[in-house]
Amino acid sequence: MSAARFTNVAPNTQMTPQAPLRHPALPVPARRSAAGLVLGAATVATALMAGVFFSFDVAVMPGLGRGDDRTFIGAMQNINVAIENPVFFLAFFGALVLTAVAAFQQRRLGRRAVFGWALASVVLYVVALLVTMGANIPLNDELAKAGDPAHIRDLAAVRDKFENTWIALNMMRTAACTVAVGCLSRALFLHGRGDAGTGSR
Structure with missing residues (x-):
């Protein structure tokens, strides 16, 4: 067999592996x-x-506000004890954990707009937590330390020290959580859009 038959093969041709797609x-x-x-x-x-x-804001405190000092103090003491239950704590701490996880997931998915709204909700909810733990709970503790309303000498003073401040702080918590819900609703809307990619707003 003649070597001339192989002359059509380009001498510099090299078989290179294809780059992965x-x-x-x-x-x-x-x-x-x-x-x-x-x-x-x-x-x-x-x-x-x-x-x-x-x-x-709209029912509990206005309703208690119509009662006398002893009724108000006793009812609030009972509410503060009753609210410390697993169902409340599940929602109270679960909201923070779930929102933080949601923000992390959206960041991992590269969906910056959704992540931004979820992160804003985390910040707002943290504000509500700080108000609760830094102000509302200490007020609740002071009210509990006042003891049985039947044995409190100056009921009006105990109530005055608690009521208006607690109500104002609770309004702050309501506002922060409500805006946080709005942010999460926007994030949920964007997440459901097929084109909600890295640049969506």
Whole structure:
């Protein structure tokens, strides 16, 4: 066999491996679905807390305000004890945890707009937590230390020290949580949009 038959082969031809195909960085459907569920749960939990605070603003405190000093102090002491239950704590702390997880998931998915709204909700809810733990709870503790209303000498002074300040602080919590719900609702809306990518607003 003649060597001339092989002269058509280009001498410098080299077989190079093909570079792997790069696929667009699209979120995995399962991850998106899970992130949507967490975002929805965060919205519900935060809305529940906003509702709890709102009910104090429009019903509980106005109703107690119509009673005498002994009734007001005794009722608030009982409410502060009764509210410390697993269901309340599940919503109270769950709202923060779920919202933080939701923000983290959206960041991992590269959805900056959704992440921004979820992060704003985290900040607002932290404000509500700080008001609760730094002001409302200490007021509740002082009211509890006052003891049995039947044995308090100056009921009016104890009530005056507690009532108006607690109500104003609770309104702050209501406002922070309500705006947080709005932020989460916006995040949930953007998450549900098919085009809610990195640049969506």
